[in-house]
Amino acid sequence: MNESEILERIARIFARDGRYTKDLILGIGDDGAVISATDDPLVLTTDCAIEGIHFKREWSSLREIGAKVAAANLADVYAMGGVPKFLLVAAAIPKGASNEIFELAEGIAVEADLVGAQVIGGDLSSSEKIMITITAVGTTTKPIKRSGAKVGDVVVVTGLTGWSKAGLNLLQKGLTNSDKAISQFKKPNLPYSSAEKLAIVANSMCDVSDGLLAEANHIGKASSVTLEIDSELISKLAEFSEIATLGREISSDHWEWILSGGEDHQFLATVPANSDYEKHGAFKIGTVKAHGKTYVELVGRAMPNEVGFSHF
Amino acid sequence: MNESEILERIARIFARDGRYTKDLILGIGDDGAVISATDDPLVLTTDCAIEGIHFKREWSSLREIGAKVAAANLADVYAMGGVPKFLLVAAAIPKGASNEIFELAEGIAVEADLVGAQVIGGDLSSSEKIMITITAVGTTTKPIKRSGAKVGDVVVVTGLTGWSKAGLNLLQKGLTNSDKAISQFKKPNLPYSSAEKLAIVANSMCDVSDGLLAEANHIGKASSVTLEIDSELISKLAEFSEIATLGREISSDHWEWILSGGEDHQFLATVPANSDYEKHGAFKIGTVKAHGKTYVELVGRAMPNEVGFSHF
Numbered sequence: 129m130n131e132s133e134i135l136e137r138i139a140r141i142f143a144r145d146g147r148y149t150k151d152l153i154l155g156i157g158d159d160g161a162v163i164s165a166t167d168d169p170l171v172l173t174t175d176c177a178i179e180g181i182h183f184k185r186e187w188s189s190l191r192e193i194g195a196k197v198a199a200a201n202l203a204d205v206y207a208m209g210g211v212p213k214f215l216l217v218a219a220a221i222p223k224g225a226s227n228e229i230f231e232l233a234e235g236i237a238v239e240a241d242l243v244g245a246q247v248i249g250g251d252l253s254s255s256e257k258i259m260i261t262i263t264a265v266g267t268t269t270k271p272i273k274r275s276g277a278k279v280g281d282v283v284v285v286t287g288l289t290g291w292s293k294a295g296l297n298l299l300q301k302g303l304t305n306s307d308k309a310i311s312q313f314k315k316p317n318l319p320y321s322s323a324e325k326l327a328i329v330a331n332s333m334c335d336v337s338d339g340l341l342a343e344a345n346h347i348g349k350a351s352s353v354t355l356e357i358d359s360e361l362i363s364k365l366a367e368f369s370e371i372a373t374l375g376r377e378i379s380s381d382h383w384e385w386i387l388s389g390g391e392d393h394q395f396l397a398t399v400p401a402n403s404d405y406e407k408h409g410a411f412k413i414g415t416v417k418a419h420g421k422t423y424v425e426l427v428g429r430a431m432p433n434e435v436g437f438s439h440f
Numbered sequence: 441m442n443e444s445e446i447l448e449r450i451a452r453i454f455a456r457d458g459r460y461t462k463d464l465i466l467g468i469g470d471d472g473a474v475i476s477a478t479d480d481p482l483v484l485t486t487d488c489a490i491e492g493i494h495f496k497r498e499w500s501s502l503r504e505i506g507a508k509v510a511a512a513n514l515a516d517v518y519a520m521g522g523v524p525k526f527l528l529v530a531a532a533i534p535k536g537a538s539n540e541i542f543e544l545a546e547g548i549a550v551e552a553d554l555v556g557a558q559v560i561g562g563d564l565s566s567s568e569k570i571m572i573t574i575t576a577v578g579t580t581t582k583p584i585k586r587s588g589a590k591v592g593d594v595v596v597v598t599g600l601t602g603w604s605k606a607g608l609n610l611l612q613k614g615l616t617n618s619d620k621a622i623s624q625f626k627k628p629n630l631p632y633s634s635a636e637k638l639a640i641v642a643n644s645m646c647d648v649s650d651g652l653l654a655e656a657n658h659i660g661k662a663s664s665v666t667l668e669i670d671s672e673l674i675s676k677l678a679e680f681s682e683i684a685t686l687g688r689e690i691s692s693d694h695w696e697w698i699l700s701g702g703e704d705h706q707f708l709a710t711v712p713a714n715s716d717y718e719k720h721g722a723f724k725i726g727t728v729k730a731h732g733k734t735y736v737e738l739v740g741r742a743m744p745n746e747v748g749f750s751h752f
Contacts, residue, residue, distance in 0.1 A: 153481055154583055157662070159519035160485035160576075162583040166477050169465055173472035174575055176530035192539070207471035218488040218573045221477050245666045248484065251573075261530045261573035263486055264472075271466055271474040331711045334471050350469070417514075 129226050135252065141233045147244030148213040161249035163214060169269040171210035175200045179257040187299050190228050192315040194235025194260065196391075199265040199318050202243055203335035203393040206323035209272035212245045216263040220255035232260065235315075243320050270327070272397075277307070277332040277351035281398035283414035284405050286322040288365040289340045290382065293389025297380050306374050316393050322409030323395045327402040335395050339388040341424055343396050344414075348423025355398070357414040359428035362386060365411055388432055441538045447564065453545040459556030460525040461690050473561035475526060477677040480579040483522035488499045491569040495650045497612050502540050506547025506572065508703075511630050513576040514555055515647035515705040518635035521584035524557045528575040532567035534581040544572065547627075555632050582639070584709075589644040589663035593710035595726035596717050598634040602694065605701025609692050619687050628705050634721030635707045641715040647707050651700040653736055653744070656726075660735025667710070669726040669741035674698060677723055698745055 139156040154162040177183055177197045188196070188398075198215065205212040217236060221229050229252070240246060245264070295313025298305060327333060332351055334343050344355040362368065375382030398416050399405045405412070414427075425431075443450075451468040454660070466474040489509045490496055500508070510527065517524040529548060533541050541564070552558060564742060565651060607625025644663055647654050656667040674680065680698075687694030709719045710728050717724070726739075737743075 154520075154585060158586050159516040160483045160522070162520060162580065163482050163484065165480055165482070165579075168477055170475050170477070170482075171472045172475065172526070172528055172575075172577065174528040174530045174561065174573070175563050176532060176565060176571070176573060178532055178565065178571065181532070181565060181567055204471040208466075208471070208474060210474075214484070216484055216486040216575055218575075220488060220490055220493070220571075249486065251487050253488060253490065253493060255493055256569075259488070259490065259571055260530075261486070261488060263484075263530075263575040265482075265484060265577075267477075268474065273466060274470050293730045316497075412715055419722075 130393065134226050134229060138233050139229060141230060142247040144237070144246065146246035147184035149246060149286065151213065152248055155248045162218070166267050168269050169271060171205050171266055171268050172263065173201055173204035174261060174263040175204065176259070178259045188314045189359055191235035194232040194272060195315045197240040197260050197262050198236045198239040199316060200337060201262045202239070202245065202320065203318055205264050205266040206320060206327065207259040207335040207395060208268060209270050209326065209327040210266035210331065212243055212264045212266040212267035214265045215245055215247045217247055218241045219250065220259040222252045222256060227436045234351060236262070237321050243417055251388035252421040272327055272330050272333045274332055274334055274347045274350035277347050277353050277355070277398040277416050279353055279416055279418050280401055280404065280418040282401050282412050283344070283355050283357060283416060284397050284399055284410035285391050285413055286319040286326060286395040286410050288367045288386065289336050289392045289394050290371055290385030290389045292316055292391040293372055293385040294371060298378065301378060303378055305377050305393060309374060311413040312392070316391065318393050319395065319409060325408040326395060326397055326410050329399045329405055329408055330397040333395060333397040335393045336390065337393060338390045340396065341387050341426065344424040347398065354417045354420045354423055354425055355414055356417050356425045356427060359426060361413045383430060446538050446541060449542060450545050453542060453549055454559040456549070456558065458558035461558060463525065464560055464710045467560045470735030471530070476576055478579050480581050481583060482519045483517050483578040483580050483583070484575065485516035486573060486575040487516065490549045490571045500626045502543035503547035506544040507551040507601055507627045509572050509574050510548045510551035511555055511628060511705060513574045514551070514557065514632065515630055517578040518639065519645050519647040519707060520580060520630060521582050521639040521645065522578035522580035523636065524555055524576045524578040525705040526577045527552055527557055527559045529559055529562035529636055530573040532565045532571040533563065534568060535566045547691040548574070548653040567747070570583055583619060584642050585646050586647045586662035589659050589665050589667070589710040589728050591728055591730050592713055593643055593728040594713050594724050595656070595667050595669060595718065595728060596709050596711055596722035597725055598707040598722050600639060600679045600683065600698065601648050601704045601706050602683055602701045604628055604703040605697040606683060606686055610690065613690060615690055617689050621686060628703065630705050631707065631721060637720040638707055638709050638717065638722050641711045641717055641720055642709040645707060645709060647705045648702065649705060650702045652708065653699050653738065656736040656741060659710065664731050664736055666729045666732045666737055668729050668737045668739060671738060673725045696744060
């Protein structure tokens with residue numbers, strides 16, 4: 129299969145009638161894609177994943193890897209109060225691995241389908257190790273910044289964090305105790321519709337890519353407030369006893385997964401105390417206070433030393 | 441320097457009052473960037489460069505590499521008849537190489553400055569080899585597709601192609617005969633303003649990233665016509681005798697550089713015969729004919745076997 133045959137097959141994988149196809153003036157196959165002017169501001173995000181750093185081929189299929197990178201990008205758009213519409217994909221793949229390109233593409237397309245988004249362009253090249261960078265474009269009627277948290281806000285999440293890190297720990301130890309944890313590591317199921325509803329009432333918001341406390345710290349710092357996270361409230365979230373049991377089974381600290389594990393892409397937000405956040409698919413885990421000594425405080429447990437993932 | 445210090449310094453490098461800063465609602469530092477709604481359609485392009493595949497550290501500085509990847513993206517926006525406004529940069533760099541990140545960032549920022557564009561977001565991670573993916577966003581009042589070439593159009597270029605490939609050949613042979621060729625390989629000077637003017641009259645257009653004949657073939661195929669390229673007209677372009685002399689000096693085929701060498705990012709377009717393309721900074725190298733046996737024909741010379749760069 130030569131390069132133009134590969135590109136034609138990729139274009140077929142991405143060719144679908146998405147929710148926003150009407151806004152697509154020109155898709156894959158030219159120097160760039162062209163979309164219609166929008167009535168609302170645009171949200172733009174980019175995220176990259178590299179073999180050996182962000183994923184391992186022996187742990188995840190290429191379909192899962194494609195879907196996971198797409199999910200991380202879609203999550204970033206929702207975290208800004210946006211709705212993702214279009215994706216651009218730059219991929220580099222070892223020579224001769226054309227089937228692997230198609231698997232990656234299918235994973236991306238299937239995840240994008242979940243929210244009606246569509247891949248409209250990209251770039252393909254060769255490399256020793258697989259590399260994917262996705263850029264997502266969406267629109268927003270009300271951009272939600274990390275800096276919008278207000279004293280008195282309730283801190284909420286769309287669901288329990290930690291499953292992805294738990295799955296990674298299982299894979300690292302060669303264990304299979306929890307299909308749920310492993311599948312959440314391979315490709316987390318994101319609460320896209322909760323995120324969209326939560327954005328209606330949120331004062332500040334982000335997705336948990338680096339760990340719950342690390343993201344709370346980002347919001348606290350950007351807003352010059354302190355997010356007080358209550359471990360007692362976290363322990364009342366659905367699935368908490370399940371993840372605690374898994375932690376004991378494999379002698380791992382489930383609190384480390386929950387507080388510092390990343391890549392779940394649950395949504396963390398602060399909302400006015402009188403907002404009906406529970407109807408918007410979110411659960412209280414704390415409150416926003418005036419800035420104290422740190423931007424995030426943990427009640428009921430000692431603060432872990434490492435609060436998130438750092439690349440450097 | 442920790443990750444957040446690195447990110448803050450990168451944000452300072454990219455923080456500048458660009459021509460379109462007024463349209464920036466939220467820049468670097470959140471889950472995504474937010475820009476104002478536009479009156480015109482948007483052009484979106486993405487391009488990736490990987491150490492060892494697209495560039496070598498011993499041949500180019502990181503500043504040049506950053507600028508070159510930015511230029512390739514800006515060129516794609518102009519090739520669509522657009523004006524680039526914003527860039528997103530995903531970069532992966534070996535751990536501990538924070539100075540290298542800043543050099544890359546500075547190269548990108550300086551190239552973007554040439555057209556008033558601005559970096560508004562990105563993603564940073566670690567990797568063994570340097571990887572950069574840039575996504576460019578622009579607007580267009582009149583998208584120019586590859587499929588718009590019409591029989592009777594004149595085929596034009598904004599300047600002589602081949603210098604970049606000539607520079608690569610010099611570096612491969614360890615020669616220094618032409619500073620011009622080497623610098624064009626390291627970081628081509630793109631005729632951005634010619635591209636913007638040419639877009640006003642062009643029926644079809646692309647930038648020469650893969651080689652002149654390969655790009656002509658793309659336009660011919662998309663438009664179902666044949667682009668007849670006249671080598672006699674090419675030999676009348678400015679700098680032709682200079683590149684021919686260089687070819688003889690180092691026993692290389694200058695026609696191979698001109699016809700099949702890539703990465704010059706000159707602009708190739710087809711324009712109505714009665715348009716004042718010369719006032720728009722473009723020079724005739726052929727004509728568009730009804731589709732014959734192939735999508736591109738070369739007059740005055742034998743067609744080379746390889747007409748462009750293929751990754752697979």
